[in-house]
Amino acid sequence: MITWIKSNLIWTEGQKILxxxxxxxxxxxxxxxxxxxxxxxxxxxxxYFFRNPSRNCLAAHSDDTILICPADGRVIDIQYDPHSELEGYAYKVSIFLSVFDVHVNWIPMAGTVKKIVYKPGMFMLAFLPKSSLLNECNDVVLAGKQEKTILVRQIAGWIARRICCWIKEGEHLTVNQKYGMIRFGSRVDTFLPDNVMLAVKKGEYVYGGQTVLGRWICY
Structure with a gap:
């Protein structure tokens, strides 16, 4: 209990509320x-909302083809475009975080932060499809080995009004590393190229930093 209280993010990300x-x-x-x-x-x-659990996917540390889920929540949508017109990627996996879910975000794979782009916007309900395009969001482009590139988008929702990102461009990150959080109900979209085989399904509940999102495949 003492460790749970000490590691709680309310001390850093919820000071005003506290x-x-x-x-x-x-x-x-x-x-x-x-x-x-x-x-x-x-x-x-x-x-309870600002809880900060420790997660570890041992398989991802020993196998760099594995991608892990960036957030807790329900997979509400999976889109595929063979022409890679989803922000330049083939897949978009959307995870909705309710106010009862852990809101810490994890890095899906080891790599270097190529770009971070914050976009101001609306605060629509995060489970609506248009929220990915119209809501306030923060994009992180991550490049791994052999130019394997993904995009992770933190999206603020109707209740969430603040996106926290703790990393910088050029920083090298490890798989399972925590990189931010979104306060009070939100959504995280992960954009992946065509050479990824997904391991999650629509409607599935996943755990950030623990559930396998997919695996890189070679053509």
């Missing part, structure tokens, strides 16, 4: 006990 709730709790304790109780409940919920 301070506001603590202030309301102190104020409510002396003035209005109902306010204290409601603030305490919200504080517990926030600690």
């Amino acid at each position: 301070l506001i709730l603590l202030f309301l709790m102190v104020f409510g304790w002396f003035i209005w006990k109902l306010l204290f109780l409601v603030s305490l409940i919200f504080l517990v919920c926030c600690f």
